[in-house]
Amino acid sequence: MRVGVIGAGIGGLTVAAGLVADGHDVEVFERRDEAAAVGAGLTLFGNAFGALDSIGLGDRIRAISSDAISHMRAGQRLPSGDWLLAMPPAMVPxxxxxxxxxxHRALVEALPRGTLRFGAEVTVTGSGAPTIHAAGGVESFDLVIASDGIRSESRARLGLDRGLRYAGYTAWRGVTSTAVDLNDEAGETWGRGHIFGIVPLPDDRIYWFATESTAPGESRPDERQSVLERFSAWHQPIRAVIEATPSDSVLRHDIYDLKRLPASFVRGRTALLGDAAHGMTPNLGQGAGQAIEDAATLVLALRGRADIDSALRLYGDIRRKRTKAIWSQSRLMGKVAQASNPIGAAFRDALLRATPPSSTRRGTASLQQWTAP
Ligand SMILES: Cc1cc2nc3c(=O)[nH]c(=O)nc-3n(C[C@H](O)[C@H](O)[C@H](O)COP(=O)(O)OP(=O)(O)OC[C@H]3O[C@@H](n4cnc5c(N)ncnc54)[C@H](O)[C@@H]3O)c2cc1C
Known part of the structure; x- marks a missing residue:
């Protein structure tokens, strides 16, 4: 089968690697000029690795990732450093x-040379027998996968766009370049309208993120300075982590999710995948994990069926149901975690203090579990 994939993000690269391994003829179109992703760190839960294993990619990604956080005390703290919810290492999922x-590099390496076309900004047309329009002309495919991100133009062209929603907060991200001692503790610190998160990466680097409830569209030349001004009085090692990050590498993005999910993830022979289908807030750390689940579900659905249309129906039904629940939980979690008024934040903190780690673990178990189609 000849498959065109729009977008070489985590979703597009994963589905392309899975389909190539199954013998399909795959071409990936990416508008950027190179594979390097803009971004800092990422966490993936067991569900993402279950999905990667099912299409033969799990070990490749395990080899470049770290499970250090599973051996640390993790959970939520207050800016003073007092724990609101501390998961002992044995309970960290x-x-x-x-x-x-x-x-990105590992997924690109899983593709044969020539599969990826960089600098190729394309559009999809004709969902029944889909075609992709690139600068060089028009190409026809048996199946087109639109994995072109939260601002997907394909979603709009297919008549499935229902708009974006500003989540009410902005996020900074960075990765340290010099060593910082975490004292075997990681996780998030929740203030009023502010969150700071610490995640150990392989090779002793640390990925951190910080958020602020604010209007969209603000930025300044030195974003590391913005983060220092807001968070340097919080518990250690927050200040040390920010200072160990090169200032020109700190990223800032306003957070959006899809206002509503598309009525369907499939139009004719074109399937939406990843953020294009279910762009969600990052509060559950599941956006990329769900893009990977989409990719594995589509590969396995096509593997089991000679008929593309019934495979796409199965893909659309399974994935819309699962991601709708996670997209809405993520939005709710964002509202709770970003609480900025004193009463809301005090209520949130009291609730968290009263929650036993075992019930948090139970509450997230189904989220972090992969089920093959
Ligand atoms: C602050 C923050 C923290 C996050 N943390 C996590 C986390 O810890 N864990 C997690 O699982 N998820 C996390 N996420 C979510 C995760 O980053 C996304 O869900 C994931 O990257 C989506 O991948 P994608 O392939 O669907 O889209 P994208 O990564 O957006 O890729 C889309 C690609 O399509 C290309 N493209 C777009 N239009 C065209 C076109 N017309 N022609 C050709 N190419 C095109 C783009 O250039 C891009 O390369 C986080 C998100 C944010 C904002």
Missing amino acids: SIRSLHRAEL
């Missing part, structure tokens, strides 16, 4: 962390 650029 299966979670691995890695650098985004390394994940």
